[in-house]
Amino acid sequence: MENQQIMNRAEHVLYKTYNRFPVAFSYGDGVSLYDMDGQEYLDFGAGIAVMGLGYGCREFKDAVKEQVDKLTHISNLFYNEPAVEAGEKLLKAAQMEKVFFTNSGTEAVEGALKIAKRYAYNKGMAPDYEIIAMKHSFHGRSLGALSVTGNDHYQEPFAPLIPNIKFATFNDLDSVKALFNEKTCAVLMETIQGEGGIYPATEEFLTGVRALCDEHDALLMLDEIQCGMGRSGAMFAWQAYNGVKPDVMTVAKALGNGVPIGAFLASGKAATAMVPGDHGTTYGGNPLVCAAAAKVLDLFEEKKIVEHVQEIGSYLWKKLDELAQNHPVIADHRGKGLIQGLEFTCPVGPLVKHALLEEKLVLISAGSNIIRFVPPLVIEKSDVDEMCLRLEKAIAAVLEGIREA
Numbered sequence: 001m002e003n004q005q006i007m008n009r010a011e012h013v014l015y016k017t018y019n020r021f022p023v024a025f026s027y028g029d030g031v032s033l034y035d036m037d038g039q040e041y042l043d044f045g046a047g048i049a050v051m052g053l054g055y056g057c058r059e060f061k062d063a064v065k066e067q068v069d070k071l072t073h074i075s076n077l078f079y080n081e082p083a084v085e086a087g088e089k090l091l092k093a094a095q096m097e098k099v100f101f102t103n104s105g106t107e108a109v110e111g112a113l114k115i116a117k118r119y120a121y122n123k124g125m126a127p128d129y130e131i132i133a134m135k136h137s138f139h140g141r142s143l144g145a146l147s148v149t150g151n152d153h154y155q156e157p158f159a160p161l162i163p164n165i166k167f168a169t170f171n172d173l174d175s176v177k178a179l180f181n182e183k184t185c186a187v188l189m190e191t192i193q194g195e196g197g198i199y200p201a202t203e204e205f206l207t208g209v210r211a212l213c214d215e216h217d218a219l220l221m222l223d224e225i226q227c228g229m230g231r232s233g234a235m236f237a238w239q240a241y242n243g244v245k246p247d248v249m250t251v252a253k254a255l256g257n258g259v260p261i262g263a264f265l266a267s268g269k270a271a272t273a274m275v276p277g278d279h280g281t282t283y284g285g286n287p288l289v290c291a292a293a294a295k296v297l298d299l300f301e302e303k304k305i306v307e308h309v310q311e312i313g314s315y316l317w318k319k320l321d322e323l324a325q326n327h328p329v330i331a332d333h334r335g336k337g338l339i340q341g342l343e344f345t346c347p348v349g350p351l352v353k354h355a356l357l358e359e360k361l362v363l364i365s366a367g368s369n370i371i372r373f374v375p376p377l378v379i380e381k382s383d384v385d386e387m388c389l390r391l392e393k394a395i396a397a398v399l400e401g402i403r404e405a
């Protein structure tokens with residue numbers, strides 16, 4: 001009943017840009033979520049790859065509470081220690097040079113695009129320089145990020161967007177090569193495409209794009225907003241590719257474990273492309289969110305999250321492979337670590353809804369036919385087993401006809 005009441009009130013006030021599932025969550029614990037009526041759900045979505053440390057992590061909560069009592073905001077006109085702490089830790093993990101904190105992923109992408117533009121401007125390039133992005137990519141909903149998101153459906157109602165963005169085909173090096181010319185100033189791509197359907201870049205593709213960027217003095221900008229922060233089984237997904245390092249990287253999602261924070265990181269010439277006055281934010285990098293991110297980065301080390309993802313990720317891989325073998329409706333299985341996808345031969349909307357409402361299993365889709373598995377990074381094998389049991393029941397009920405009891 002409580003769920004229903006919240007839904008009714010929400011429909012009156014919240015701008016309708018989402019078709020939400022009919023559940024209102026009240027609190028969480030570990031990898032479980034509880035709705036307003038007190039029912040427990042097993043969560044394999046992590047608030048869209050955000051809650052890496054799971055719900056209710058004691059050390060994380062204590063650090064945030066401590067900072068709330070101390071200082072939450074002062075603006076970027078002054079220095080604050082948590083921003084320095086978070087910055088040092090993040091740069092150390094990425095082995096990059098400079099960081100700018102934002103409030104979201106899309107703003108991190110905006111920052112990366114501004115670096116690309118400023119980099120071209122500094123080189124004296126004519127203002128018709130080009131950025132290469134990928135088809136089926138996702139970089140966010142603000143106008144700049146939307147301009148590099150290779151999805152006609154998202155772009156069309158908001159055209160015209162930023163000009164001179166060219167779209168190549170992900171994992172097709174020749175398609176990138178064909179778009180490169182003297183006007184190209186940057187290539188932007190996800191290391192593992194998330195929303196587009198969980199497609200990891202191949203070794204050949206990523207190293208090839210890196211080489212093309214070097215050859216043309218263009219920036220390689222990797223969006224690690226979804227696949228970064230340990231999710232792929234490396235701290236940042238590109239670190240698993242031999243010798244590849246981006247000039248600019250964007251992160252967000254799991255960086256704050258639920259507090260809104262993103263960042264763009266830069267190295268080399270990209271790290272000094274923008275100068276004072278070029279970019280700013282009122283909230284970005286405030287002491288509250290940075291204390292949270294600094295704690296997240298500490299806990300990643302203490303809890304050996306990356307190693308844990310490798311172990312549980314391969315277990316999830318094995319279990320999902322078995323599932324795929326047993327169900328002809330599953331056409332493909334892709335991903336790495338704890339960012340995996342199952343592609344079905346049909347739309348998964350009804351399956352996701354059934355799993356949520358009947359099996360109390362939170363799953364999210366990516367595109368129409370793909371279920372994406374992006375659970376809290378702290379899940380255990382028993383959670384994977386339980387998820388598979390519930391998913392299998394949902395598949396049987398929805399996609400293979402309701403069997404008699």
Ligand SMILES: *Cc1c(COP(=O)(O)O)cnc(C)c1O
Pocket residue numbers: 104105106107109138139140141190194195223224225226227252253262
């Ligand atoms: C979620 C996401 C974004 C946008 O992040 P927001 O915080 O929603 O603005 C950008 N890029 C990728 C790869 C993402 O997954």
